[in-house]
Amino acid sequence: xxxxxxLWLRQLKRYFRSKAxxxxxxxxxxxxxxxxxxxxxPIYTRAGGGDYIQFLAPGIVTxxxxxxxxxxxxxxxxxxxxxxxxxxxxxxxxxxxxxxGRTFGGATVAVVQGLIVFLLSVxxxxxxxxxxxxxxxxxxxxxxxxxxxxxxxxxxxxxxDMQGFQIIINFLIMPLFFLSGALFPLENLPKAVVxxxxxxxxxxxxxxxxxxxxxxxxxxxxxxxxxxGCIAVFVLLAGAYLFSKIEV
Amino acid sequence: xxxxxxxxxxxxxxxxxSFTAVDHISFSVAAxxxxxxxxxxxxxxxxxxxxxxxxxxxTSGKIILNGYDPVATPHKVRQSFGIVFQDxxxxxxxxxxxxMDYHGIxxxxxxxxRTKRIEELLxxxxxWDRRKDQVKKFSGGMKRRLEIARGxxxxxxxxxxxxxxxxxxxxxxxxxxxxxxxxxxxxxTTIFLTTHYMEEAxxxxxxxxxxxxGKIIVxxxxxxxxxxxxxxxLEGAFIALTGRDIRxxxxxxLEQMRMRRKIFRRHRx
Numbered sequence: 001x002x003x004x005x006x007l008w009l010r011q012l013k014r015y016f017r018s019k020a021x022x023x024x025x026x027x028x029x030x031x032x033x034x035x036x037x038x039x040x041x042p043i044y045t046r047a048g049g050g051d052y053i054q055f056l057a058p059g060i061v062t063x064x065x066x067x068x069x070x071x072x073x074x075x076x077x078x079x080x081x082x083x084x085x086x087x088x089x090x091x092x093x094x095x096x097x098x099x100x101g102r103t104f105g106g107a108t109v110a111v112v113q114g115l116i117v118f119l120l121s122v123x124x125x126x127x128x129x130x131x132x133x134x135x136x137x138x139x140x141x142x143x144x145x146x147x148x149x150x151x152x153x154x155x156x157x158x159x160x161d162m163q164g165f166q167i168i169i170n171f172l173i174m175p176l177f178f179l180s181g182a183l184f185p186l187e188n189l190p191k192a193v194v195x196x197x198x199x200x201x202x203x204x205x206x207x208x209x210x211x212x213x214x215x216x217x218x219x220x221x222x223x224x225x226x227x228x229g230c231i232a233v234f235v236l237l238a239g240a241y242l243f244s245k246i247e248v
Numbered sequence: 249x250x251x252x253x254x255x256x257x258x259x260x261x262x263x264x265x266s267f268t269a270v271d272h273i274s275f276s277v278a279a280x281x282x283x284x285x286x287x288x289x290x291x292x293x294x295x296x297x298x299x300x301x302x303x304x305x306x307t308s309g310k311i312i313l314n315g316y317d318p319v320a321t322p323h324k325v326r327q328s329f330g331i332v333f334q335d336x337x338x339x340x341x342x343x344x345x346x347x348m349d350y351h352g353i354x355x356x357x358x359x360x361x362r363t364k365r366i367e368e369l370l371x372x373x374x375x376w377d378r379r380k381d382q383v384k385k386f387s388g389g390m391k392r393r394l395e396i397a398r399g400x401x402x403x404x405x406x407x408x409x410x411x412x413x414x415x416x417x418x419x420x421x422x423x424x425x426x427x428x429x430x431x432x433x434x435x436x437t438t439i440f441l442t443t444h445y446m447e448e449a450x451x452x453x454x455x456x457x458x459x460x461x462g463k464i465i466v467x468x469x470x471x472x473x474x475x476x477x478x479x480x481x482l483e484g485a486f487i488a489l490t491g492r493d494i495r496x497x498x499x500x501x502l503e504q505m506r507m508r509r510k511i512f513r514r515h516r517x
Contacts, residue, residue, distance in 0.1 A: 013346070014339075082339070086303065086333060087337040089302075
């Protein structure tokens with residue numbers, strides 16, 4: 001347990017020591033708020049959807065967690081390059097503990113990032129309908145973060161070069177994000193898009209956040225929780241297996 | 249047998265596609281001895297150490313380390329050794345103290361012993377005053393010293409030192425070797441080392457094996473090797489045995505695999 005804790009703590013220390021990383025990663029969500037929120041807002045309202053910022057904010061929070069989480073897998077590659085990975089791999093601790101420590105560390109960073117973006121969304125005008133639901137929203141944020149950090153770590157376990165990792169991650173998370181309902185409602189969409197969204201794990205994360213923050217769930221909060229929970233466990237197991245096969 | 253073998257290697261082989269890095273080598277290291285594994289660049293030293301330390305799977309052959317097989321029971325083997333890698337393996341965003349402390353925790357050392365030993369070791373490598381600084385602010389030599397101090401923290405049964413003193417000044421080298429010899433004598437730690445400084449190997453090693461082109465070409469005490477080659481120093485013996493050609497460092501395993509994969513892909517197209 002102590003090993004998982006220490007590797008978790010290490011990720012957090014690295015994150016909080018890099019001010020550039022914290023500030024830099026706020027640029028993208030801010031851009032989405034300005035370009036989409038203020039750009040499409042009037043059209044969305046005219047179409048009868050209500051306040052677009054209200055609808056968009058949970059999607060942008062999800063986006064920042066998704067990106068931070070999956071890209072945290074790249075730390076495995078940095079550690080490989082700087083040798084620290086070897087230091088942990090020869091230590092008398094199980095690979096499962098190392099993988100869990102890294103994943104929980106990366107996931108915590110992603111959740112912190114998500115909370116910062118949440119505050120940012122409040123500044124640009126987002127108002128959660130029910131404040132008491134925010135702790136529940138946090139649970140969905142944690143599930144999204146664990147799922148996608150584990151995914152990033154799993155992929156980083158068998159991809160060795162940085163460019164390759166970035167290309168694969170972008171190829172994977174862009175469709176996940178755009179077809180998750182983060183930017184537009186899933187109601188009244190072409191059938192093909194709805195089917196794709198139904199098998200997209202991120203759609204359940206977005207839905208969970210929207211259900212808790214603005215009381216507007218498409219699948220329902222219980223379904224969201226069960227689907228995300230199962231996927232998180234599955235990806236963690238797969239990631240732990242792939243991580244245990246690493247050779248240096 | 250007077251003492252038991254703590255490392256036993258038989259017919260160990262590692263190939264990376266068509267390239268044979270280690271070619272059917274066999275040797276043993278007795279418990280409590282200082283064993284020097286020497287050879288020119290790219291001879292197969294690091295590949296052998298990676299296989300002994302569970303980082304690489306052998307293509308064929310058998311390793312028994314402290315009674316355990318690194319392939320079948322890697323966890324038991326990892327409990328038996330400590331290592332100072334040839335390449336850096338520190339976390340540069342952490343401080344010197346944190347690097348030491350986290351290592352201690354990974355190896356399950358209690359807080360009291362950890363605190364005491366970290367102070368002792370950081371003072372030996374003269375980094376005690378810089379313990380709260382991030383490692384990325386350190387010079388190359390300071391990083392190397394910290395790396396060695398960290399490797400010595402948990403007092404393992406077997407200590408692998410892969411060119412530990414590369415790039416260090418004579419004073420530091422002397423301090424570090426004295427500490428390692430002390431560890432060898434007081435705790436009976438078996439030392440498995442590689443180095444390019446022949447006078448170091450001659451001074452500290454009980455026995456030596458020289459590997460070249462993936463094969464062990466000679467084994468014995470420093471004196472035996474000198475007698476065998478009719479030379480007066482280990483350096484002379486080394487050059488007599490391995491030739492005068494300068495070797496290019498082979499690309500490391502990962503780079504090799506990557507290169508080969510690229511060539512393979514190109515051929516397929």
